[in-house]
Structure formats: structure tokens, C-alpha cells
Amino acid sequence: MEKSRKGPIIFSTIKPFAGLKESLKIGRSEVLDQVRNSNIRGRGGAGFPTGVKWNLTATATDNKKYVICNADEGEPGTFKDRVLLGEYAKLVFEGMVICAFAVGADEGILYLRGEYISFLPELDKTLNQMRKDNLLGENILSKKGFNFDIKIRLGVGAYVCGEETSLIESLEGHRGEPRNKPPFPTNTGFNGHPTVINNVETFAAIAHVVLKGATWFKSFGTDKSSGSKLISVSGDCRKPGVYEIPFGTTLKKVLKMVDAKDTKAVQVGGASGTCVSKKDFKRMIAFEDLSTGGSIIIFNQKRNLLDVAENFLNFFAEESCGQCTPCREGIPVLIEKLKKIKNIKATKGDIEDIFSLAETMQLASKCGLGQTASDALISILNSFKKEYTLAKS
Amino acid sequence: MDKLCSVPKTITDGKTNVTICDAKRSQLIPVLRKIQEKEGYISNRKMQEVAFSLGIHPVEVYSVVTFYSFLTIEKKGKHIIRISNCITADMAGAKKIIKTFEKELGIKLGETTKDKKISLEETSCIGMCDQSPAALIDGKLVGKLTPQKVKNIVKELKK
Structure with missing residues (x-):
């Protein structure tokens, strides 16, 4: 092989x-x-x-x-x-x-x-x-x-x-x-x-x-990220799989390479990564821009990104070791708030709560799991405002 | 806490023998894996025996067993089907696959058949996102599942 x-x-x-x-x-x-x-x-x-x-x-x-x-x-x-x-x-x-x-x-x-x-x-x-x-x-x-x-x-x-x-x-x-x-x-x-x-x-x-x-x-890559990166591409595309790309390759190029059409969003870095919207597809895979262990998940226009965020949070709730409080207690609260958003019951105050809790988790969690557990949700709330409607407080 | 046993030991309950060579605390998980593999779970008795031979408190063993998802204190089926609940599996129709498994096996997700032959579970991403929906079946990675494929798998396991 x-x-x-x-x-x-x-x-x-x-x-x-x-x-x-x-x-x-x-x-x-x-x-x-x-x-x-x-x-x-x-x-x-x-x-x-x-x-x-x-x-x-x-x-x-x-x-x-x-x-x-x-x-x-x-x-x-x-x-x-x-x-x-x-x-x-x-x-x-x-x-x-x-x-x-x-x-x-x-x-x-x-x-x-x-x-x-x-x-x-x-x-x-x-x-x-x-x-x-x-x-x-x-x-x-x-x-x-x-x-x-x-x-x-x-x-x-x-x-x-x-x-x-x-x-x-x-x-x-x-x-x-x-x-x-x-x-x-x-x-x-x-x-x-x-x-x-x-x-x-x-x-x-x-x-x-x-x-x-x-x-x-x-001679490969960028000044700050030398060499290449293996990326694992999955989701809505014709050619999922493992590819080796030099650092500095843009998301746009990756999407073309794997034959992805009608793309709404790309999750870079897996559950602990960021959800990138179309206007940022010119950003590149590199430590100084979109840093990733290699996970690239593609979502087309039909996908509901709040479902994606919920799947990731459930994953973290399951995998949190439970040792430190911000991670153990923070994730279930995020899930609860996200459910409120999905049911159009969330107010501006709930969104503010999410952001402040996410900041606490990033600062106070002991390891990367808790520090990044909220990243996907935050990036979705920030970059995909059309995906949700707030309740009139 | 890490009291070392310098002499290799064999733990037995009359049915299963597990030998711990150079019984250090670092051997704990490999030993528990073997017991899980042979017996389908880790009984209270086994936990106490393992604890004794490593010179640690049984509750330490319990805490380790309950931490890891592939070690269990409840008896699992001889065959274990673990369906990935990763987002890519979801997108590729994992719900339908789960339903087919449930129907074919006559049990719900998280249960074991009455004859203790097959357990149906879900698990975090198994590294098969390019071939979603996928499952880990008795340690084997199986991708691109379809309802028909599921039927064949269940038929094979029931044999």
C-alpha cells in the first residue's frame, strides 16, 4: 500500500x-x-x-x-x-x-x-x-x-x-x-x-x-509554520480522506481539492476547533492562522450548525475527566443554554452568559479539553448569527 | 502507594488465570484489559484480587475501571458493537443505522441481548470519519454501514 x-x-x-x-x-x-x-x-x-x-x-x-x-x-x-x-x-x-x-x-x-x-x-x-x-x-x-x-x-x-x-x-x-x-x-x-x-x-x-x-x-510551509500537515477531511465532500498539504494552504484550496460543493462552514481542528464561515475561506492552515491537529469537517448549506455544536458539547460532556470544576460543571450549562437557543427561548442575557462562562472555562480549566470545549459553540454564535433567533426577553 | 511485587503472581478464581509478571502499578490497565476481554466485565472479586496483588486499595482499582469506557463493571455481551456518535456519522445517517441494529437485535442502544451474546453501544469518534457511518465491532473498524450491511453483520454475530 x-x-x-x-x-x-x-x-x-x-x-x-x-x-x-x-x-x-x-x-x-x-x-x-x-x-x-x-x-x-x-x-x-x-x-x-x-x-x-x-x-x-x-x-x-x-x-x-x-x-x-x-x-x-x-x-x-x-x-x-x-x-x-x-x-x-x-x-x-x-x-x-x-x-x-x-x-x-x-x-x-x-x-x-x-x-x-x-x-x-x-x-x-x-x-x-x-x-x-x-x-x-x-x-x-x-x-x-x-x-x-x-x-x-x-x-x-x-x-x-x-x-x-x-x-x-x-x-x-x-x-x-x-x-x-x-x-x-x-x-x-x-x-x-x-x-x-x-x-x-x-x-x-x-x-x-x-x-x-x-x-x-x-522550503515548505510558511515562515512560522515550516513543513507540511496531514489533514483528515470528512463531511460534505466528494473525496474525503487524508491529504498532505504544505502549511499556508488556504481552506478554499482544500475545499477544491476534495471537491466540496455548496459549503456553508468548515470545522477546523475537530470538536475543540473553530467553525469557519465562507468569508474566511481564504484563511490558511498554519499555526499562526487556523491551527489544527488535522481535522477538517465540511458542512453544506443543509446542515444545522446548532446541531453540530450540540454534538460537540455532548462529546465533551462524555469525555471530560471530571477533575476540574470549570470543565465538569461548565459543559452541561453550555448544553442547557444551547438547547434554549434551539428552542428560541434564549435571551440576550443567555448569550452573554455563554460568552462569560466560555471565558472562565478557557482561563480556569486545567487542560486543553476544558479550555477548548466552548470554542466551536462560540465561533458558531459569532460567525453564523443567521443560524439562530433570540427570544424577545 | 506503588508497592511493587518482585515475584510474578497468578490470579485465579478456578476458571480464569491471569498472570501478573513484575506486578507494578503500571501493569494495572493491561491486566484489567485482559480480564475484560476474557470475562466481559471486571467483577468485584477480580478488582479485589488485582488490588491485593498490586498492593493497592480495591477502591483504586474501581476508580480506574469506572474511568475508562472500555472497562466495565457490568457484564457485556460476547460481541460488542460500538457505533460512532461522531458528527460525521450523524451526518451520514447513523440514526438509521442504530435503528436497524436495534430492530435486528431486539434491544435498545446501551443494552445487551438476553443471552448475553451481543451488546449494542455508542462511542466517541473512532477515526473512521471518511467512511461514516462506522462502528467498532469486536475491535474491528467497519465503515460505510448501510441497513443491508447491518443485517448481514447481525446475522453473522448471531451464529
Whole structure:
């Protein structure tokens, strides 16, 4: 199945494990430099500079370090990791091995969401083959003292575990409740040891970065968002699927690419993202504009956006871990108010309440879930005023 | 709290054996997954046994079991159908699919057939939005569901 996809970076051609061989040749500090100079940022959605993360872990003093690949893809509308793990698993694992070499880790974990359990046999096969080929195990590719292996741990159905500290809690055998930061996983991660946690897509780009160089990587994308992004497109269009686009691509271009007609709105970033109206289709996918983990859901003129907002809020109500009050208590209130809007019973005061509650949730929630749970609703209320009518107070 | 057992242990209730090697707290979820897979739920007794072997309080195990949606304290069917309730599934007609499942199985969403063979549930996005409506059936991702496909699936599971 590999090679059938085309794209500037991740879907471009590369010899398997050539990036790892190059890494061993140029040495740790050069690998760290390449990754830092490429300005690659985390592909999971938060966009933290990967080079900084790796450097922090590399310089942390501990004789035990971990590399974790976050494959707990759960954002509604996202399925790029399903494609990467199904078709490009070697590339992902190679990225993890390069990372381990660069930061000095000897243990890797792929945290695979429980929903993707059907990928397990094939992934295990790939890992076994890598062990046979001395791409994992002891003295990898005859590099003395470079020992590293990867094991797979399955999630058990919790969206919030995609948050890195919550993922660590889950790995340690606890409820997946996010931790306070700092300390950051780069020095206090899994079992208290320095840990790099990156998204599947970030690891998939690493071999390309090392082999083809930071300058090549930066030739794609914008000044502030270098490289490319995998987007998962779904909803009202003729060609849904996973595409690789350079950062800076406009929504308009994406809509044309997937053959979407009669589009009313595009939800960028999944349930925790923003709903964009037609007048903003010239905006682009980039960290400095529309930042996303890759979820693009298209709605045509027939769709009721209040239903969309309600679906997202119900999702967050179900997936909130319940640990902090603004998130746990705020979401049900938003749902209640939204129902009032749908029944044309909401007054101007209700709308004001929604905005002020959303602000509180953004400021006071502990993790990204609560901080972004209201974003879709707020963007719909702001950009699609025609979708609702208020009651005469 | 994280008392470590240095000796591998086998937990048994006469029917099922679960071996915990290097029983650390971090093994808790993999062990619970195995029990869930084998028995269809995690009983009070099992929770106490697991807690004992890890040197933690049973309530800690209970708190973990009840946190994750794939771990349950109620017995589920041998086969579990989890329909995605993602917005894209909704848009692609998931309601009709759910209705067909309900009709074919004779149960409502969230219930298990009387013979404890099949459970019908909904779940958050399963990463199949390009093939909506979709479901996770016994761990397998099934997309582009149609009423006819549903009928075939139920027939197959009932066998």
C-alpha cells in the first residue's frame, strides 16, 4: 500500500531506515541541531517546538529516559494516524528510534488507542522484523551502547488520554486525569523519568528531516509554520480522506481539492476547533492562522450548525475527566443554554452568559479539553448569527 | 502507594488465570484489559484480587475501571458493537443505522441481548470519519454501514 500517496514530506519517497543510518553517522548533537533548525512543531495540535522538547530531554540528567509516541488519536474528524500506522508504521518507528538516539533513551512506548486494536498484529510484526534487522534491541546497527526497544500499550477508550500528562497517568495505571504543569514530561515524565512525547505524525516526519535536512524541510510551509500537515477531511465532500498539504494552504484550496460543493462552514481542528464561515475561506492552515491537529469537517448549506455544536458539547460532556470544576460543571450549562437557543427561548442575557462562562472555562480549566470545549459553540454564535433567533426577553 | 511485587503472581478464581509478571502499578490497565476481554466485565472479586496483588486499595482499582469506557463493571455481551456518535456519522445517517441494529437485535442502544451474546453501544469518534457511518465491532473498524450491511453483520454475530 505504501507509496501510493503523494505529498511534499511525509508522503514523499524515502528509503526505509535511511534516516536512522544518517543519524548514527552524523551523531546526536547534529541530529538535535537538524530537528531544532527545521523549526518542526508538534503535529498533534498544540504545536510545541519539537527541537526544544528533544533538547530539554537530552540535557536532563537521568540514567533512564523514555520516548513515547502518542497514537491516542481521538479528536472527532481525525484519522491521519490510522493511515500512518496502517501504511507508514516503519517510518513512525524509525522516528522514535532516531529520537531515542538523540535524547539518550532506551525504552519506547507506542500508546495506541483501544479503537485501533486491529492494527496490533501488523505493528507487532513490524517491530519483530526491526528487532531481527538490528534496528531495535542492543547495539542498534552496530552502534555500541545504543540500546532501544519499543513496546505497544493499548488505551481503553478515553479521549482525554491524548493529553500528554493524562497519557502518562494512564500508562502508570491511574485514571487518565491531566497533571499540573510544570513539571513537564521532558524532565518528569513516565515513572518520573525524562520523557519525549510526540504525535505519530511528528515522528513520521523526523527521518525526512534528518536525511534531507532542515533547509529542505523549511522550503515548505510558511515562515512560522515550516513543513507540511496531514489533514483528515470528512463531511460534505466528494473525496474525503487524508491529504498532505504544505502549511499556508488556504481552506478554499482544500475545499477544491476534495471537491466540496455548496459549503456553508468548515470545522477546523475537530470538536475543540473553530467553525469557519465562507468569508474566511481564504484563511490558511498554519499555526499562526487556523491551527489544527488535522481535522477538517465540511458542512453544506443543509446542515444545522446548532446541531453540530450540540454534538460537540455532548462529546465533551462524555469525555471530560471530571477533575476540574470549570470543565465538569461548565459543559452541561453550555448544553442547557444551547438547547434554549434551539428552542428560541434564549435571551440576550443567555448569550452573554455563554460568552462569560466560555471565558472562565478557557482561563480556569486545567487542560486543553476544558479550555477548548466552548470554542466551536462560540465561533458558531459569532460567525453564523443567521443560524439562530433570540427570544424577545 | 506503588508497592511493587518482585515475584510474578497468578490470579485465579478456578476458571480464569491471569498472570501478573513484575506486578507494578503500571501493569494495572493491561491486566484489567485482559480480564475484560476474557470475562466481559471486571467483577468485584477480580478488582479485589488485582488490588491485593498490586498492593493497592480495591477502591483504586474501581476508580480506574469506572474511568475508562472500555472497562466495565457490568457484564457485556460476547460481541460488542460500538457505533460512532461522531458528527460525521450523524451526518451520514447513523440514526438509521442504530435503528436497524436495534430492530435486528431486539434491544435498545446501551443494552445487551438476553443471552448475553451481543451488546449494542455508542462511542466517541473512532477515526473512521471518511467512511461514516462506522462502528467498532469486536475491535474491528467497519465503515460505510448501510441497513443491508447491518443485517448481514447481525446475522453473522448471531451464529
